[in-house]
Amino acid sequence: MSKGPQSRQAMAEIFRSVDKGDLLHAESLCRARLTDSPDDINLLGMLGAVLLQSQQYPEAEQLLLRTIELEPDFARPHEDLGVLYLRTDRPGQAVSFFEKAAVMDEHRGSVFRSLAVALHRVGRQEDAQAAQDTYLQLTPTAQSLAEAEKLRKAGDTKGAGQHCEELLKREPKNVAALRMLAVIASDDERFVMAEGLLRRIVELEPSNYDAMRDLGRFLADRSRFSEAIEVIEHAISLDATVAQNQLMLGDMLSIVGQTENALLAYDRCLDMAPDDPAALLGRGHMLRIGGRSDEAIASYRQCAAIQPAMGDAWWNLASLHGYCAPDEDVEQMLSTVDAGKLDPAAETGFRFALARAAEQRHEYDSAWRHYEIGNSIKRGLVKYDPVETEILHGKLRDVFSAELLQQGSTPVPAAKTPIFIVGMPRSGSTLIEQILASHSSVEGTGELPYVIMISTAAGGSRADNAHYPEIVLDLDASQLIGLGRSYLHHALTHCSTNKPFFTDKMPANYSHVGFIGLILPEAKIIDARRDPLATCVANYRQLFAKGKNQSYDLTELGEYYRQYVALMKHWDEVMPGRVLRVLYEDVVNDLEKQVRRILDYCGLPFEQSCVDYYKSERPVNTASSEQVRQPIYTSGVDYHKNYDAHLDELCEILAGS
Incomplete structure (x- = not known):
């Protein structure tokens, strides 16, 4: 691998071009030199590395393999090939080349860092940890970042930040340190700083797809879904062959209700990575939402076959309405649980799946x-403080008085009017939305997070550290109107038609009925209510994908229901006639009467299609997606009675609700 003066000079010029980010010039220089020296391994390897950076993977792979053929003991092309295989979702091949590179150059820290990632991707967790430990030993920078991460996890974000800032003084473009600072800023709710740091990383490394996904996740966590989708679509425009980008796009599109486009994204991911369990799971969800149950079952089963310890796969399969797990599946799940090797999150999915299988066999x-067992494990994994709920509800009652709400705000003409469906989960809200969305003037958009997002952010960065709901008392009419417009701006990104009404069935919006009344005076609000005991048992039987953390302890759940009823009573008192209460049992017993009542409240003419709601082919993204595709039935009304022997304490808590 010796080089003469001219070769060294040429390589130096190529390196300078790469450092400046001028990959096209570096590529041109390499190709020009290779015309005279077609088997120069340094030039071949460098051109392969340049093409790798510019996402020209097929030719990069060919050149790197040629370099290794000419010089089998050259570590760098082995490492570059490993990176290429990681980026193109071939982690098994990546492991092979990283391991060879590690033998050839045992002091090359970047090899061990990438090897750890590849080993993790193929499920070799112990080996991945060993590779990560070697990386930390070889790299002082990595040791500093590891110490910062320990401090962050211990709650010392200030100390963690100082470690990162010291590192950035030496290495201003250290992406790992910038990312750590972004995580710390997000932990401290300094979201503007966190976003700036994440965007800086993308600016420094435009082809770093991990960085783009970090930014996309950050935006999605702030409910800025359209921006998150833009970031991931930009990553895909640079290189459509990265499976993880397609997976994340599918996840984002599913959140905003673009079911068909999400399904296409999951399919593109699976074309590149046929055994990706997350993509199979997401694909199953989209098929389920679209009413294609048999295909959803096949996708969930394939996911469980590929990753048998994935509790989410078994739970989603078991939770399909009418699905009965075969005996061999039950035996496999029991055997897996009894082995005691599942992590808590996975065991939760298995326990709920086994519960549903037992119900199908009437083994209550x-x-x-x-x-x-499943609820107990899940309760240990989530955060919920019933005292905080009680305190918040007390503040809401104090702030949103009849006097404040009677002042209201001036209605502002808008292209669409929201119909909020609030209440406890599993109380018939999906049925009410399906009824409404079957009307020619209403579009169903599912559970939208924007009332919660806007109420939380309404205080901004006030010097007095005031928060919602107290800050509402200081908002003038123009500010309230602005918040209403902000809600509509975000919510309308979920609408795909010109219908004048749309639904928002986020259950937790019951806490914000007064706020909704102030910022959206034209909005309609429906309280979906069900028998207290039936509601609580239905919640306890459901493993929610996200949120609803009050559901995993029966005592806390009963107390939460009482809090909900008490707050809705307050809204009735201070906003008389503003909220329509619809009882699930009444809908079941006299569907047409309740349909007419709902439509009258919304100012909509009667349409028979609302009674025939089950004929609608619209996607439904909730746990009740299969039920609302069937005519009304009564079997679910008293289902909780199968568990009467276990409900004495809950009955006492709910007495009088």
């Missing part, structure tokens, strides 16, 4: 035992 005591 066995089902309840699995629900108790």
Whole structure:
């Protein structure tokens, strides 16, 4: 691998071009030199590395393999090939080349860092940790970042930040340190700074797809879904062959209700990575939402076959309405649980799936035992403080008085009017939305996070550190109107038609009925209510994808229901006639009467299609997606009575609700 003066000079010029980010010039220089020296391994390897950076993967792979053929002991092309295989979702091949590179150059820290990632991707977790430990030993920078991460996890964000800032003084473009600072800023709710840091990383490394996904996730966590989708679509425009980008696009599109486009994204991911369990799971969800249950079952089953310890796959399969797990599946799940090797999140999915399987066999005591175990595990994984709920509800009652709400704000003409469906989860809200969305003037958009997002952000960065709901008292009419417009701006990104009404069925919006009344005076609000005991048991039987953390302890759940009822009573008192209460049992017993009542409240003419709601082919993204594709049925009304023997304490808590 010796080089003469001219070769060294040429390589130096190529390196300078790469450092400046001028990959096209570097590529041109390499190709020009290779015309005279077609088997120069340094030039071949460098051109392969340049093409790797510019996402020209097929030719890069060919050149790097040629370099290794000419010089089998050259570590760098082995490492570059490993990176290429990681980026193109071939982690098994990546491991092979990283391991060879590590033998050839045992002091090359970047090899061990990438090897750890590849080993993790193929499921070799112990080996991945060993590679990561070697990387930390070889790299002082990595050791500093590891110490910062320890401090962050211990709650010392200030100390962690100082470690990163010291590192950035030496290495101003250290992406790992910038990312750590972004995480710290996000932990401290300094979201503007966190976003700036994430965007800086993308600016420094325009082809760093991990960085783009970090930014996309950050934006999605702030409910800025359209921006998150733009970021991921930009990554895909640079290189459509990265499976993880397609996966994340599918996840984002599914959130905003673009079911068909999400399904296409998951399919593109699976074309590149046929065994990706997350993509199979997402694909199953989209098929389920679209009413294609048989295909959803096949996708969930394939996911469980590929990753048998994936609790989410078994739970989603078991939770399909009418699905009965075969005996061999039940035996496999029991055997997996009894082995005691599942992590808590996975075991939760298995327990809920086993409970549903037991229900299908009318073994209700066995089902309840699995629900108790599964809920107990899940409760340990989530954050929920019932005292905080009680305090918040007290503040809401104090702030949103009849006097404040009677002042209101001036209605502002808008292209669309929201119909909010609020209440407890599993109380018939999906049925009400399906009824409304079957009307020619209403579009169903599912559960939207924007009332919660806007209420939380309404205080901005006030010097007095005031928060919602107290800050509402200081908002004038123009500010309230502005918040209403902000809600509509975000919500309308979920609408795909010109219909004048749309639904927002986020259950937790019951806490914000007064706020909605102030910022959206034209909005309609429906309280979906169900028998207290039936509601709580239905929640306890459901493993929610996200949120609803009050559901995993029966005592807390009963107390939460009482809090909900008390707050809705307050809204009735201070906003008389503003909220329409619809009882699930009344809908079941006299569908047409309740349909007419709902439509009258919304100012909509009667349409028979609302009674025939089950004929609608619209996607439904909730746990009740299969039920609302069937005519009304009564079997679910008293289902909770199968568990009467276990409900004495809950009955006492709910007495009088």
